Amino acid sequence: MTAVRRILSVLVFASVGVVATTAHADAAPPRSTPGYWLAGADGGVFSFDAPFYGSGVGAPGPCAFNLPPPSNLLETMGCAAIASTPGGNGYWLVNSFRSATAFGQAGQALQAGCTSLNGAAGYWTGIASSPTGNGFFVASSNGAVAGCGDAVPFGGIMVPVGAPAVVGIAATPDGKGYWLAASDGGVFSFGDAQFYGSLGGMRLNLPVAGIAATPDGKGYWLTASDGGVFSFGDAQFHGSMGGTQINGLVVGIAATPDGKGYWLAASDGGVFSFGDAPFEGSMGGKPMNAAVVGIATFGSSVPG
Numbered sequence: 083m084t085a086v087r088r089i090l091s092v093l094v095f096a097s098v099g100v101v102a103t104t105a106h107a108d109a110a111p112p113r114s115t116p117g118y119w120l121a122g123a124d125g126g127v128f129s130f131d132a133p134f135y136g137s138g139v140g141a142p143g144p145c146a147f148n149l150p151p152p153s154n155l156l157e158t159m160g161c162a163a164i165a166s167t168p169g170g171n172g173y174w175l176v177n178s179f180r181s182a183t184a185f186g187q188a189g190q191a192l193q194a195g196c197t198s199l200n201g202a203a204g205y206w207t208g209i210a211s212s213p214t215g216n217g218f219f220v221a222s223s224n225g226a227v228a229g230c231g232d233a234v235p236f237g238g239i240m241v242p243v244g245a246p247a248v249v250g251i252a253a254t255p256d257g258k259g260y261w262l263a264a265s266d267g268g269v270f271s272f273g274d275a276q277f278y279g280s281l282g283g284m285r286l287n288l289p290v291a292g293i294a295a296t297p298d299g300k301g302y303w304l305t306a307s308d309g310g311v312f313s314f315g316d317a318q319f320h321g322s323m324g325g326t327q328i329n330g331l332v333v334g335i336a337a338t339p340d341g342k343g344y345w346l347a348a349s350d351g352g353v354f355s356f357g358d359a360p361f362e363g364s365m366g367g368k369p370m371n372a373a374v375v376g377i378a379t380f381g382s383s384v385p386g
Contacts (some may be wrong), residue, residue, distance in 0.1 A: 089179055097285045103123040116358050117380035120347055121164035121175055124156075124372035127185075128351070130362035132380035135186030138175050139371075144183035145175065156372075163250070163334070163376040165207050167215030170381035171219075176220055178205040182230070182307035199237045202226035208251040208258060208292075217274050220263055221251035225270070233257060236273035250292045251336075254299040263293035263304055271312070278302065278315030286310075287324075292334040296341040306336040309354065320344065320357030328352065329366065348378035 096353030101308035117131030125138020126272045138144035138161060145161040162178040170188025184190040188211075217231025225239035225248045236259060241248060246266035251262040259273025278301055281290065288307035295302045301315025309332045310322025320343055323332065325373050330350030337344045340381025343357025350366025351374045365374065 122372040123159040147179035166211040166378040176209040196230040198228040210253040223247040252295040265289035307331040349373040
């Protein structure tokens with residue numbers, strides 16, 4: 083959830099879909115411990131104890147977009163988030179300004195297969211898998227939700243221009259509901275997703291940057307850009323980076339498969355692990371062409 087996405091005013095999206103392929107929710111290679119992927123704004127994907135299915139680096143690439151004049155945005159740095167399939171056999175990169183692209187066995191959907199219950203405007207900010215991995219939800223900064231493949235949307239909100247933007251989405255385990263998180267800490271629930279609380283109306287040091295749900299769908303975590311973590315429902319607090327000096331802003335949170343831990347990812351590629359989340363490595367201190375924008379769990383039932 084970096085500034086790459088926040089400096090565009092309003093851009094109405096023409097499409098969500100990508101070139102269709104046949105996808106199957108095959109099992110990913112066996113693993114001994116949970117792993118994760120980091121995604122960069124330029125489409126770079128970095129794997130840590132997780133299989134590498136490809137990246138979006140290269141022209142024109144999944145992270146490219148048409149620059150609306152006048153603009154100082156780099157046209158190859160349009161990616162905003164990453165989500166994994168529940169089985170860990172693939173992942174998606176979502177372009178803030180254009181479309182989502184699948185890798186591995188993650189399902190790809192035609193534009194005709196994507197539906198939205200309210201108009202998307204601004205930029206795409208989050209993505210979450212359906213239970214099969216053959217579809218996905220995408221959320222826009224103004225609170226619209228589109229469903230592609232076998233993901234069926236249940237509605238969204240209409241955020242007024244100038245109001246806190248929606249920064250992330252997390253789906254329930256059965257795919258029949260989801261939560262939207264806004265930068266001011268507000269949480270909005272749809273379908274069978276239950277509301278367990280939010281930070282709306284509370285004073286925050288820095289905006290909320292991401293949301294992750296527990297495996298049973300009875301709770302969720304929010305993370306703020308300073309690394310603060312806030313737990314709701316049956317989500318347990320295992321620690322945070324709040325109050326600790328870090329080199330980059332935190333951009334996302336991903337839960338372990340058993341929900342007893344989570345990782346935070348920072349824009350400089352740093353990864354911070356809590357609870358039973360193992361530290362498998364990071365890009366912190368390593369050269370990168372673009373900022374990290376998200377993290378996804380390998381094999382988690384909860385898209386990151």
